[in-house]
Amino acid sequence: MPHYFIRKLEQFTKLSRSDRQALENAAGQRRTVAKHSDIISEGDDPHHVNLILDGWACRYKQLDDGRRQIIAFFVPGDLCDSHVYILREMDHSIVALTPVRLAEISRATLERMADDHGRVTKALWWDTLVTVAVQREWTVNLGQRTALERLGHLFCEVFLRLRGVGLTDGATCDFPLTQVELADALGLSNVHINRTLQELRRAGLIGLKGGRLTIPDFDALQRASLFNPNYLHLDHEGRLFDADGPV
Amino acid sequence: MPHYFIRKLEQFTKLSRSDRQALENAAGQRRTVAKHSDIISEGDDPHHVNLILDGWACRYKQLDDGRRQIIAFFVPGDLCDSHVYILREMDHSIVALTPVRLAEISRATLERMADDHGRVTKALWWDTLVTVAVQREWTVNLGQRTALERLGHLFCEVFLRLRGVGLTDGATCDFPLTQVELADALGLSNVHINRTLQELRRAGLIGLKGGRLTIPDFDALQRASLFNPNYLHLDHEGRLFDADGPV
DNA sequence: CGCATTTTTGATCAAGTTCAATATCAGTGG
């Protein structure tokens, strides 16, 4: 069941029973991917769309001389690339950072859903727009923020995204990334990530241990990181309506 | 006439006369925006989609303490944000960097076009996907590349995008950006931009004077910047087919 | 010509990198 995915979309708009059923059915082909193995690689022809059911993954690009930039993180409920199949080949790769369970959604299924379920289509558009907004925010993060702000900003973002799909527990959530992965995502060296993490811990802004992240005072971390959640567009009131009536 | 826009889409797929006509008609409301004035601002409710007919603009985000990051550049033929109107408010602003002439395309018009012109819809998707790919590449640029590589990479990208709409003249094109704007886009100080530009000029990799950019040896600049054009997805052969027959 | 913007230069400074070594941790097999 694409449980988390439906939960995510329902942040934007309430779905009908039939909408939800269509989404359940869509996630046909299941696949398990081992930690550190590519889900799809640069140069591949993208046939279908991948939906993360469980585990963490990331999008990355490798320069010719080996430097690697992580471009996005995927958590449960994330759709890797709606409509990629329009392109001839992938311009980047996606790799599993933990063991990942995913669903492969075919182009045909997606197009059928677009025809029959207007609300789902609109929710998918919302999801796409938010994904792009996140990408833009990463650009700001890398371009303008200091090391400490970058890390804090990432923690705020990931925490809110996980909370959106019900994967937080109070002020705590899973956070299985290594310091090298954080470094590759934030354009910093792993050494500096390590020192900056210590600084965040010393300041009481985060706890991070054994793959679990705690943000004791979200407001404080948000202020320290110049984090503004507006780009996640979580403000939509559509989710309050009942959608089981007529469209 | 959204001349450049049509030209851009036809890089991806050949359009029929009727497709082109629909695009011409779509670009209804025209507007002129003075240099340095916002086309749309963070917090605004986005009613329609903006299409740049002429001039350069950029997307930017301002942090609370004043730091500004330019997130994308827009050149003639660029569509600012397909489907933004799904969101309640803008999470960033768009400002004219030169005098800009633009067309405002309403939500209704876009939706009508999606229904009646499958080829156009697909071409718009391609455009959207490429825009996002560019955003990802900027993340890589800011995260991994040195000052010289960043500048060179931007020059390569902008040059190819302009060439795609016929706005280059041999190895030369317009380039009306100031060094401060380059600095805000590349996450560097204007002073360092200045010195890096000199380095690029000394190396014979670029000429830049009076708002005109020359790239005497594209290959050399590409190598120096680790630029790989695959993310622009210019490889589609669809553009070779005749589209005036049936879909 | 005169004013505002943009570019250029010099000098000092700081954030983050690099390199290299050590410590810790999570599994794994015996």
Next chain:
DNA sequence: CCACTGATATTGAACTTGATCAAAAATGCG
């Protein structure tokens, strides 16, 4: 349960890229 191994985290010291500050020169435009 423990010893072993590879991966991950931590520390120290020297170094570099690019930032900052401040002033001067060049450009462009009304």
